[in-house]
Amino acid sequence: MEAFTTHTGRAVPLRRGNVDTDQIIPAHWLKKVTRDGFEDGLFEAWRKDPEFVLNRPERAGASVLVAGPDFGTGSSREHAVWALQNYGFRAVVSSRFADIFRGNSLKNGLLTVVLPQETVEALWRLTETDPAAEVTVDLVGRQVRAEGITADFALDENARWRLLEGLDDIGLTLRHADDITAYEARRPSFKPSTTPLGAQF
Amino acid sequence: MGRTLAEKVWDDHVVTRAEGEPDLLFIDLHLLHEVTSPQAFDGLRKAGRAVRRLDLTIATEDHNTPTLDIDKPIADPVSRTQLETLRRNCAEFGVRLHPLGDVEQGVVHVVGPQLGLTQPGTTVVCGDSHTSTHGAFGALAFGIGTSQVEHVLATQTLPLAPFRTMAVTVEGELPEGVTAKDLILAVIARIGTGGGQGYVIEYRGSAIEKLSMEARMTVCNMSIEAGARAGMIAPDETTFAYLKGRPHAPAGDDWDAAVAYWRTLRTDDDAVFDHEVVIDAAGLSPFVTWGTNPGQGAPLSAAVPDPASYSDPSDRFAAEKALEYMGLTAGQALRDVTVDTVFVGSCTNGRIEDLRAAAAVLDGRRIADGVRMLVVPGSVRVGLQAVEEGLDKVFTAAGAEWRHAGCSMCLGMNPDQLAPGERCASTSNRNFEGRQGKGGRTHLVSPQVAAATAVLGHLASPADLAGRTGASDVRTPVEA
Numbered sequence: 001m002e003a004f005t006t007h008t009g010r011a012v013p014l015r016r017g018n019v020d021t022d023q024i025i026p027a028h029w030l031k032k033v034t035r036d037g038f039e040d041g042l043f044e045a046w047r048k049d050p051e052f053v054l055n056r057p058e059r060a061g062a063s064v065l066v067a068g069p070d071f072g073t074g075s076s077r078e079h080a081v082w083a084l085q086n087y088g089f090r091a092v093v094s095s096r097f098a099d100i101f102r103g104n105s106l107k108n109g110l111l112t113v114v115l116p117q118e119t120v121e122a123l124w125r126l127t128e129t130d131p132a133a134e135v136t137v138d139l140v141g142r143q144v145r146a147e148g149i150t151a152d153f154a155l156d157e158n159a160r161w162r163l164l165e166g167l168d169d170i171g172l173t174l175r176h177a178d179d180i181t182a183y184e185a186r187r188p189s190f191k192p193s194t195t196p197l198g199a200q201f
Numbered sequence: 202m203g204r205t206l207a208e209k210v211w212d213d214h215v216v217t218r219a220e221g222e223p224d225l226l227f228i229d230l231h232l233l234h235e236v237t238s239p240q241a242f243d244g245l246r247k248a249g250r251a252v253r254r255l256d257l258t259i260a261t262e263d264h265n266t267p268t269l270d271i272d273k274p275i276a277d278p279v280s281r282t283q284l285e286t287l288r289r290n291c292a293e294f295g296v297r298l299h300p301l302g303d304v305e306q307g308v309v310h311v312v313g314p315q316l317g318l319t320q321p322g323t324t325v326v327c328g329d330s331h332t333s334t335h336g337a338f339g340a341l342a343f344g345i346g347t348s349q350v351e352h353v354l355a356t357q358t359l360p361l362a363p364f365r366t367m368a369v370t371v372e373g374e375l376p377e378g379v380t381a382k383d384l385i386l387a388v389i390a391r392i393g394t395g396g397g398q399g400y401v402i403e404y405r406g407s408a409i410e411k412l413s414m415e416a417r418m419t420v421c422n423m424s425i426e427a428g429a430r431a432g433m434i435a436p437d438e439t440t441f442a443y444l445k446g447r448p449h450a451p452a453g454d455d456w457d458a459a460v461a462y463w464r465t466l467r468t469d470d471d472a473v474f475d476h477e478v479v480i481d482a483a484g485l486s487p488f489v490t491w492g493t494n495p496g497q498g499a500p501l502s503a504a505v506p507d508p509a510s511y512s513d514p515s516d517r518f519a520a521e522k523a524l525e526y527m528g529l530t531a532g533q534a535l536r537d538v539t540v541d542t543v544f545v546g547s548c549t550n551g552r553i554e555d556l557r558a559a560a561a562v563l564d565g566r567r568i569a570d571g572v573r574m575l576v577v578p579g580s581v582r583v584g585l586q587a588v589e590e591g592l593d594k595v596f597t598a599a600g601a602e603w604r605h606a607g608c609s610m611c612l613g614m615n616p617d618q619l620a621p622g623e624r625c626a627s628t629s630n631r632n633f634e635g636r637q638g639k640g641g642r643t644h645l646v647s648p649q650v651a652a653a654t655a656v657l658g659h660l661a662s663p664a665d666l667a668g669r670t671g672a673s674d675v676r677t678p679v680e681a
């Protein structure tokens with residue numbers, strides 16, 4: 001996973017609440033076999049409207065999504081996180097995220113920042129008035145900054161450390177490789193095993 | 202203080218435990234299928250990682266596989282790509298795969314137990330929410346996301362947050378004609394689709410102990426429909442008898458050592474559950490769903506409920522939406538609901554005992570005109586066994602279609618789908634909007650109810666067939 005320390009970019013104000021994962025990436029995209037190539041499926045239904053904020057030329061290249069409350073509800077599909085990342089988003093700001101979506105996002109290095117709804121509104125106003133306004137999401141200082149806005153945010157220490165170090169769970173677990181080997185060594189012989197490929201079954 | 206079954210299994214798999222961190226748990230068995238694994242293999246490839254324990258990993262094809270013409274190329278190019286990707290990944294990484302056409306192919310949750318890989322006291326994971334099925338053996342088994350699939354492939358472990366424990370105790374005798382499916386549907390209707398959130402449920406009590414392994418799997422399978430992380434049943438003589446002699450069951454001294462360990466896997470008398478639900482088996486009857494989530498169910502003898510009767514506004518709203526989608530009216534008798542399609546199969550009710558039960562009802566009878574009935578064994582082995590017992594003949598003689606193994610109409614990722622507006626009595630586990638095909642309407646039922654419904658053309662139980670011709674009226678139905 002790519003480390004996240006601090007990121008500065010232009011924002012997309014998404015004035016909608018309860019954006020569920022079906023809206024983020026519709027079900028028919030789930031037959032894809034890659035983690036990339038989901039960018040065209042992101043908010044697919046809404047993108048048919050040329051006036052949808054993501055379609056506006058001044059939002060091209062924006063990397064911070066500022067959304068309404070309860071972002072990421074519904075199905076647990078990790079594809080929702082991949083779609084946001086594939087599109088180019090590094091961080092999502094909202095006053096409330098669905099649990100599973102948040103877990104998935106932090107596993108993939110997409111920073112989900114919880115800020116009070118007033119701050120979300122302030123960010124909406126700023127970036128709607130000035131599409132070129134930059135927003136800084138600083139995980140080191142646990143702060144979001146933009147012109148006239150400084151807001152601290154919380155993130156549990158374990159998750160923050162993993163993001164700062166760019167450690168995916170796998171990298172982290174592999175630090176315990178010796179413990180895993182030791183566990184395997186004391187595992188009883190009666191435990192089931194499959195027959196790997198090529199072995200006699 | 203004593204520990205529950207779930208806590209014992211958890212404790213036996215802790216690799217590391219540290220303050221402020223989730224426990225790192227060892228995974229005994231990792232099952233793979235084509236839908237949730239491609240991105241996980243990709244991740245391994247990008248990071249230059251191998252599969253840590255090929256001997257604890259096994260793959261099968263199920264969700265996308267056709268149930269007709271399996272020797273022909275798969276028509277849907279996207280489904281074909283997903284299957285071909287799994288084949289390539291398994292070959293590249295060395296994972297044992299049972300592809301379409303293989304004798305061990307089938308729904309992943311039917312395959313694990315029948316190979317004897319699912320054993321008491323093990324941890325079992327799969328990128329599929331119905332992994333809870335394997336809990337029937339006293340295993341701690343749960344569904345995981347794609348990142349976690351990759352994690353298990355690379356490390357054979359998972360960091361996991363603790364769970365809470367719930368006991369669902371079912372005492373007494375199930376009345377004649379009442380099955381494990383009716384029992385679990387009644388449990389879900391009682392505790393709600395979110396009632397199990399954060400819990401591992403242990404099913405216990407005399408009614409549970411009397412269930413066969415197949416029936417126990419049906420119960421544990423649907424734990425996820427109550428929102429639970431997993432469902433479990435303590436292993437006993439029934440479990441041991443089922444496992445003995447299976448291809449991957451322990452043998453010789455290992456068998457004795459295993460059984461000695463398995464016997465310790467019972468909740469201690471002084472253990473305390475975080476939550477308890479008690480159900481009287483004698484009060485249960487055939488149960489069907491009327492709505493669009495598995496908690497919206499009622500006894501077959503009841504009527505479609507009136508949304509106005511719900512005091513909770515969100516329940517009322519959900520019921521209104523469900524009736525609208527399902528095309529039902531409040532107060533309508535459930536027995537009057539006519540169906541176009543009947544599906545017998547899935548990881549909930551696609552095992553041999555389920556097929557026997559459906560065949561026993563159909564023996565000597567015909568399904569109603571205009572009704573299409575699909576019988577899809579959960580695995581190739583189940584299908585072969587059914588053929589050996591002549592069940593396929595019973596189905597086809599009754600006018601049903603006998604198909605090849607797979608998930609099939611449970612979720613309609615293959616061509617077996619409902620057309621918009623079509624109504625189906627289904628032995629599967631989810632009645633969500635569009636689950637069996639866009640606009641399709643699903644009623645979850647037991648295999649017995651499915652078969653009786655097929656004969657009468659409306660929701661019905663075998664008792665409704667009394668007096669109508671059928672071999673089962675004059676002689677004992679197909680014996681086990």
Ligand code: SF4
Nearest residue numbers: 331547548608611612
């Ligand atoms: S049979 Fe249905 S529920 Fe079971 S694994 Fe297949 S699709 Fe999922």
